[in-house]
Amino acid sequence: MKSIFGKSKELEKNIEEYLDIVEEALLIFERDINRYLEGQYDLFEENLDDILTVENNADDILREIKYKLYTYMLIPEARGDVLNIIESLDNEVDLCKKVLMQFSIEKPEIKDFIVADFKELTKQSLKSAEQLVRGIRTYFEEISMVNEYVNKVHFYEHEADKLEERIKRKVFSTDQIDDFCKKVHIRHFSERLAYFSDLAEEISEILSVASIKRSI
């Protein structure tokens, strides 16, 4: 039978691992989207398995965390909040996989004049998610810093929103794309990319409430 010290350490490690995996998923996503936008389609397809592997690992660790949180009886006051945050964060990993698959299957035609905006949108949206992961780390280690990261999440979400709107306006006012369906298609993908930051903002609200509850 493991001591409370051992159990506690084990769970701490699992959560660290999980957050590392989420960060890895975000990095893979950014790399693959950039490859797609730069027209390196073969390379994009070749490495599509990377995100599937990471997503599977994330699911395995999430299962382990859930099991241990409830069987080890650790942090009874905060475990509901911890589980809620971690499970919500899993949606970001799932989103990485889903959006990459959509790019692979639907192959949206991103014209040169909006590639830079798409890259910037991806960057800002993912930054929001990255700040969220950092905020979650501080929830465990340095509670007073959580709000600082929550504010950053809001900032990057706002930036992503502006870029999303900019892309839409450009696409629907240009003559370079004739087909209305293609315009709608691009709009859909810009929304998918911006959704990373929307989701991060939603989770950051949960995090913010959880951190207030954790104050002694």
Add this chain to the structure above:
Amino acid sequence: MTSFLFISSGLFLGWSLGANDAANLFGTAVSTKMVKFSTAALIISIFVTIGAVFGGTGTTETLGALGSVNALAGAFVVALAAGVTVYLMTCYKLPVSTTQSIVGAIIGWNLFSGSPTQLDVLSKILGTWIFSPILSALFAMVFFKIAEYIVKNCRIHLFKIDMFTRIGLILVGAFGAYSLGANNIANVMGVFTKTSILGSLQIGFITLSNTQVLFLLGGLAISVGVFTYSERVMKTVGRNIFKISPVASLVVVLSSSTVLFIFASEGLESILLNLGLPTIPLVPVSGSQAVVGAVIGIGLAKGGRNVNYKLLGKIGLGWVLTPLFALIISYIALFFMQNVFMHQVYL
């Protein structure tokens, strides 16, 4: 056998102390599932008994000085009157104190038997009633600020905080149980010390005096109260009365236990005497009121928000009503015991 029959009222008082006051020690810990009830009950039982047997004499002497109940039937009535008062006050949801009811009941005996009430002892006791929740609030403010500083600045992982809190709750709960036993056993068994004929007891290398045997019985009665009734009280304490975090609960238990300890410790008294400092009177104080004081202390440390000032009013009301009820019940019951049941209630 008669001796056992007469001390039954004291055992009842012990049972109610175990059911109610002991719940304060582990209320939040058990209701938040930080500590299992069985673990809490075992810790309380062991340490409350150790505290009662080995640390209970100081406060008993003070109660003895207030009124020396010298007949067994009289002692039975005094303890019973105190027990009934505790029950009645609990019905009115006042933070009831066994201490205040036993003091009232003893004064009732003094009045009935015509014995003088030592006013200097009484004023010393009354002073500690007012002083103990205030002291508990001050301790809580200091301990809370320290805990807050550590949690905010030392970058301790949530799981480690949880682990340290859990260990802390167990250690502080044990200290609290020891202090409760040492401070409050006088309320439960103090009135029987002059009349008990239980004799001494040899357990291994330890020889327990007549008084210690009495306190051992009292400790066991408290333990029975803990095991039979305190679980539901703990859950009420944790969920309804003090909805505070486990760390804050640790601070509450530590503060109130420290107050109980310093008003019961003969060791501390002799250290202060050796240093030429004024000593702290060894007086049984109310654990529940010390807890309320500590909760208010935390509220003040947080900036004075969410402080339930009504509770302060209730404490004040308890200071007046509890001894008064106990005095009246004790006086009337002594009359009945002497004139209806024909037992000698004083010598």
